Amino acid sequence: MHSLTINNIAQEDAVGYAVIAGVSKVKFELKIKESEVKGPQKAVSPDPAVAEPKSEEPKGTPSAPTESSAPDTSGTVSDGIAPEGLPEIHQPDTRQDLTGLFTEKPQSGEVNVGENITFVARVCGESLLKKPTVKWFKGKWMDLASKSGKHLQLKEHYDRNTKVYTFEMHIIAAKGNFAGAYRCEVSSKDKFDSCNFDLAVHEARTTDGFDIRTAFRRTSTDAGEDSGELDFSALLKKSTESEVDVWEILQKASPSEYEKIAFQHGITDLRGMLKRLKKMKKEEKKSAAFLRKLDPAYQVEKGHKIKMQIEVANPDAEVKWLKNGQEIHLTGRYIFESVGNKRFLTINNCTLADDAAYTCMIGEEKTITELFVKEPPVLIVRNLEDQMVMKGERVEFECEVSEEGAQVKWEKDGVELTRDESFKYRFKKDGCKHVLIINDVTKEDCGHYRVKTNGGQSLAELMVQEKQLEVYQSIADLTVKAKDQAVFKCEVSDENVKGIWYKNGVEVKADARTHITHIGRIHKLTIDDVKPEDEGDYTFVPEGYAFNLSAKLNFLEVKIDFVPRQDPPKIHLDCMGRTAESTILVVAGNKLRLDVPITGDPAPIVVWTKGEKVGVLTDSDGHVHVESTKGHCIFTIEGAERQDEGVYSVIVRNPAGEDTADINVKVVDVPDPPEAPRILSVGEDSCIVQWDPPLFDGGQPVIGYVLERKKKKSYRWMRLNFDPYKETTYEAKRMIEGVAYEMRVYAVNAIGMSRPSAASQPFVPVAPTSEPTGLCVEDISDTTISLKWRAPERIGSAELEGYGVEYCKEGCKSDEWIPAFKGLTERTSVIIRDLPTGEKMQFRVRAYNMAGPSPAATLQQAVTIREIMQRPKIWVPRNLRQTLIKKVGEMINLVIPFQGKPRPQVTWTKNDEPLDPKQVSIRNSDTDTILFIRRSERKDSGKYDVQVQIENVEDRASVNIQIVDLPGPPQNLKVIDVWGFNVALEWKPPKDNGNCDITGYTIQKADKKTMEWYTVFEHYRRTNCVVSDLIMGNEYVFRVYAINMVGLSPEPCLSKDSAYIQKTGIVYKPPSYKEHDFSEAPKFTHPLVSRSVIAGYSATLSCSVRGIPKPKITWYKNKMDITNEAKYRMFSNQGVLTLEIRKPCPFDGGVYMCKAINDSGEDIVECKLEVRRKYMPLTQELLKNLLSNS
Structure with missing residues (x-):
């Protein structure tokens, strides 16, 4: 851990610092704020009843540390105000959390507006190698370390006796928007712990009288309360934007989309809102006191008004309104209304403190709702600016938003930027300012950078140029x-x-x-x-x-020749020549010094002149200096100007003669700035700019021009070319459509670059729309044509102003197009009249926006203005291409469209015979024909033919109609055979099938005693069946119905004969029993036990086994069969098996195994036998023998 300590800090220390570790480098800035209060002061509580004395502070809450014992955390500026103690209701839980880092967690609390509250967290440092790091958050994202100041202080101190770190967050003079969910995170190396807690901020109670006028805005801007008139105009404005219900969006959204929704709608306390959302009741029980309860949730924008409504069953019932469990009192912001059975709660000028749970109570019954106060969308106050930098430089894109602490997103070419390990992109926040920093830019960083908020976005372009040495x-x-x-x-x-x-x-x-x-x-x-x-x-x-x-x-090389004393003067300008064309170039502003060698004896007199009309130059003519020395005459111009240009003459005289030389001095300078450039045309992301050469080229030819552009609202000019551009017309590209720009030009000659020209008129890159699509002829006559088209596929950022339609004769020139009407039309169809009959005409349509006309949409070929002879054609609908099936009595309405010009003649026939007009109605139009039968009958079935004819050209189509009805009854139902409990039936299909196929039969039976009918088969397809499961001793009759697509036949077919089910005798069948299988596989019920015996004494091994039949027993020693060996005896008695080993010796030790086998299986058991040697007792005689032998 490395630290930098600055003692006795002063304003000079407020500079940038950097920490370098190996190849990593981190920069930071130190800001120094002057202390407003020099000495410590006590915080003044707005409510004396709330502020308790320090001596009465609860034991669980530590006293506020002094400045010496509790220094502020990094980035916290202390105001020197000692925080008040916690009220008794906010005592923290002092029980230790043995599973995390916290020994005391901050607890949720409540506070009134303007009062103070302190949250305390304690961490035990016994098991920590270094000081833990603590961060305080509001909501999910907001780090409170950057918000510390007048209303928020973060403090910490360490108790060396108890080795406990204490971290405190002091909220001073709480405001309504401080309410919400908070989080405290502590981390130390690889350990981490966090704790969530809530803060509720209540409005301070007031006893002032209620004035309803405070609920409305006044027209005057004076400071007085009663100045101006009440303005109700806001109530008359119609809302144009649809209301977005954030509660409903969150309820329907998946958890993975919560953060995206929070960013779009400005939710900073997402965790707290989701907790309240989870507590909302999905279903409420019916209430006797409420006819209509509160909605589950309401939402309102900050600063707006919200009205909640209920309906009560008893108009005289007393209603109480509560906010977060505390009763709401009448104030200027809370209005209670009662209209009949309806009760209203109106909250004016909503703030974040109003974001809470509201309850309406009538006696013991209540209804609860949640109010969500949306913060206004974050707007971008100052946009990003385009930048052009050299490769390797650092770039900062800076914007300013309308709210502090707002969340923004940075994108490059549509891809969101994030912090990476190489620190390529850094994001900086300073109040409302947000900065994107790009270190060591390269060519790959070129592109469009966008900053987004939930209320707007801004776009700028970055251009990176290779460094050029100037x-x-x-x-x-x-x-x-x-x-x-x-x-x-x-x-x-x-x-x-x-x-x-x-x-x-x-x-x-x-x-x-x-x-x-x-x-x-x-x-x-x-x-x-x-x-x-x-x-x-x-x-x-x-x-x-x-x-x-x-x-x-x-x-x-100066050559000195011996001359007589009378030597005429001579000017030595051999290196320059002595012609009038000898010219010396000097750049304006530079110093010109001419050191001319002269000879002559006696020393000549030097005279300098300029031109023919300019007098003699003296040694003190302004910035022109003349001086003479032995053997030289010196001419100097300090800071050459344009008027210093000309021919200078030097004359040297002495008694022996004179000499003269002319020197042409030419002053060259940068060109004059060109005139303001002109914008010739604009495109989607480009423009064509033109300018005139400068009036004065500076004495050197202009080698090119340099152009710059900028956004109209920006102050940063962006260079478009580094190499001089020789032409006076330039196409500027890579601009953003819809943004206003300005252009300016520099002229460049061999001396340098001129001053910039005046800026061009502002212009907006807007591209014309694409051409209209789908242009076609809808209808045509001898003098009229109807055209229609669709809107262009691409309209762009400018609004579409309309369409222009033009026409001309085939083969016309480009300037002979005639507008079809004045101005533009917003419709996508037009009728052009008074066209010459028989002429071939061409038509075109262009879309117009502020950039001008789009490319024209034209027809593929010229159109002849003449009524078109259209062949008759019948378009049979798809549903009529198959047989049309209708039930008897249903209505038939057939619409058959057709085409043909002029109007064709329509003829209907049925089965090649004319239709009966009493039964069938026919109606014809220009485009279709209709056949109508109000009530259909069986005789209406058949093939209907329709024919359309124009002169000798005709077209035909057929429609098949099938009218169906219920079928008749089946015929000749017979009982074919009776056996056991079964009866075989047979019948014939009905004579009348109802004009459609028989789909099945329904067979029913009835006992003659009761004659109650029961269905045996439904939708039975065959004409014979077997009825089973009949009851013995009963006599049955049967009937059959026929079924088609319409339904059952009205009458059934009854069987003439009945079927009697006779009783049969009882035959005894003895039960068969399966013999029980007593066989059982061998199983040892008692295993062999490993033993250790002494050699020379017989030993036995025993075990027990069961199995049916009796298993065969085989003994093994070390997997060798010992059954036939005389040394061993085997016994078996009632399943107990014994192996006797006679006088074993150490050789008889080993693993013994007993194996039992029968037909059902086998089993094995084994043990280990250890045979120890027999030791003789040590007697005196044996001891003597041993000693004598040794």
């Missing part, structure tokens, strides 16, 4: 004289980049005259005492990058 200052050509110093200097963007200097391709090594330095981003090559051999091309090559910087060193 050259801030390149090396320049040098012209030096002998013995001077030459310095090549360059500056690059990365101070960690090293490089190598080369001269004419050969690496330069440092020596006494050559010095190579690298300080930060600046690289220098210094050459002292320049010699002619130092002249050449010098190159600097950065390591790891494929480019170099080159410059040339020119050695200026």
